[in-house]
Amino acid sequence: MDFDTSKALKGVVDADTARLGRLLSSCGVLFVEDFSPSGGRHLYIPLRDRMDAAEARELVEALALTATSLDPSPHQNVTDGCIRVPGSVHKAGGHQTLVTPLSQAYDILRRRNPASALRELRAALAPELTRKRALKARAAKTVAALRAGSLQQLSLTTKASESPLRRVARTGLYDTARYKSPSEARMAVLNHFSACGWSLQHVENELAGQFLGLAALYGSSERRARLLPVEWAKAQAFTSNRAHPKRDSRKQGKRSAPINNTSLTQITGGAGKLSSAGVHQLVNDLENVLYAVLDHRLQAKGRQGLSLRLLIRGLLGYMRAKETDILDVGCRTLAAAMGKHHVTIARLLPVLVSASDGILTKVADARHKAADVYLIQLPQQYQQLARELTWRKGKIHAVRPVFRALGDATALVYEAIERGRHSPTTADLVRTTGVSRNACSAALVEMEALGMIQRQGRAWRITNISLRALAARLGVLEDYQEHIRRHRFERAAWHAYLDRFRTPDSIVEAEMHDPERDDYWLPPDDAAMWWRRQPA
Structure with a gap:
């Protein structure tokens, strides 16, 4: 396995090598390690039995999904991609140096790893192997779409979604034409995380996880511990100023409230508005009805029933999070929560309304930027059933x-x-x-x-x-x-x-009334209409 500094900074290379070394040791896999003068590292895993090239490629590509600096190209072909063994002369000067003690390396290369160790490694890499198979299936779908001539439409749904700043946080490599120093690159990444609503604790947790590059940009752990709180405070101040810009002092005293408010009167409280505890109790009762009645009713709808059952769970989850029984959640928000297309959600909602037996009711249609409004309630025929059943532990989730x-x-x-x-x-x-x-x-x-x-x-x-x-x-x-x-x-x-x-906030008087133009029409005098009384 080749860990290359062209893929990420040296700090990321060292962290990836140490983490994968711990993974191999936990699976009982023996390996030999060396490093190059450029900062790269190699891990050698000798095997007792021969391995097919396709099998070795799949395993190394799965390992590459866990380590940013791992270069899988030496295993992706059978003709090229040779690497330097320990003791080889490096093109930048110096030699490839062995890290593992010579006697221990000789013993590992002589004993080698059995097939059972590889099975343990594959079991530990089960999520990455599953992800790699999904990526290959997506690539095959892309090739099929290319042959069918519909690649442009497919590329809109399969395009990589990683932002440039997150790539900097992952690898530590940044565009020197855009950022002159690692400090500017760090601040750009922290501003991005602050704008996304992250907390300092969340950032610190990810520095040892998927964003090793951001940690490497600090140079050392002592420097990171000293500078990270200060830079995070600057990032939060910057993003808060961008989100809430200062108002013009000349306009602060301007009165913007409408003279005549013609909007509908909002509910201010009392019996028409549920309390927070009342909403949670209602959700618990609705969960009992869902598991006892509604799930069995939706099972009869086949594959569509699976989506409907998860959709009602998602609505109950939003109801508990928002602490209200009136939801105005859009189809795209529900689609992101369920991992489906928003058109599918728009098609499922009317079906769920008719199949819920009064639990879900549409009370208002979407208008402008507002979504459809739904009322979630416990019908009269299910109240006795909800009281007799005990509540279940845990939270309800959509997908x-x-x-x-x-x-x-x-x-x-x-x-x-x-x-x-x-x-x-x-x-x-x-x-x-x-x-x-x-x-x-x-x-x-x-x-x-x-x-x-x-x-x-x-x-x-x-x-x-x-x-x-x-x-x-x-x-x-x-x-x-x-x-x-x-x-x-x-x-x-x-x-x-x-x-x-939209109607402009300020309408000029000339746009409503032109003093040089009559806004009314005077009927003609009866004397001027004499010709209408003459015979043809």
Whole structure:
């Protein structure tokens, strides 16, 4: 494995090598390490049995997804890509130096790694291998679209979504024509994270994770600990000034309130507005009705029923987060939460309204920038049922990011294990979720391979793995960012179209009345109409 300084800074190379070294050691894989005068590093993994080139390429490409500085090109062809072995002369001067002690390196090269160690390594890299297969399937889809002549439309949905500043934070390499020093590049990255709503704790956590390049731009850990709080405060001050610019002092005293307010009267409280505790209690009751009645009713709709069941979960989740029973969430917001197209959401919402039996009701149509307004309530016929059932532990979710890659059926199976009153068996999951036996078994096998669940006897339990970290390893967060970016541009285009029809804030009197022009019409005198009374 070749860790190259042309891919990232030397600090990133060292961190990637150390992290992958720990990964190999945890899987029982023996390796030999060396470094070059340019700052690059090599890891050699000798094998007892021969490995096909395609298999070695797949394994190294999966490792490259976990390390920014790892160059997979030596394994991506069978003719080129040779690397320097320890002791070789470097073109920049010096030699390739062995890090592993010579006696230990000789022992590792003589004993080599068995097939069981590679199996352990593949099990640890299961998310990256799954992500790589998805990328290859997407590439095959691109080739098919190229042959069919529809590549332009496909490229809009498969374009890389990583922003240049996040690439700087990941690799530490920046455009010297744009940023004159590492300090300016650091401030640009911190301004980006501050504008995205990050906190200092979030930034510090990612410095040891996916954004090693930002940490390398500081040079040392002591310098980073000293400068990061100061630069983060500057970034927050800069983004807050951009978000809330100072008003013109000449316009501060200007009165902008309308004289006649013709808008509808808003509810100010009392019996018409639920309290925060009342909303949470209503959501808990609706969850009982959802699991007891509505899920079984939507199972009859086939594949569409899976999307409908997750959509009602997403609406209940927004209801709990916003603490209101009146939701005006747009189709694009729901589409980003569920990992679907906004047209699909727009098609599913009317079906869900008719199938919810009064739980979901549309009360207002979308107008201008406002979305459709829906009322979520507990109908009279379900109130007794909701009171008799006990509430379930945990939170209800629509489609968490990791399930954008695993599918809707897997999300329902995982939810049944997570929120079940006891550890369910496979038969219990098939009966509870309404998913077919084959789909349920495939979802369980895939989640077990990813370390999301584990089997204890005949029952299934969830593990303490971080679903967000797993989503990052599967590459789902990049697709989510691309989804958000596409919606941002679509909203901007729609808002620009609506702004064409806005009435200006200040209307000049000449635009309403021209003193040189009569605004009325005087009827002619009866004497002037004598010709109308003459015979033809």
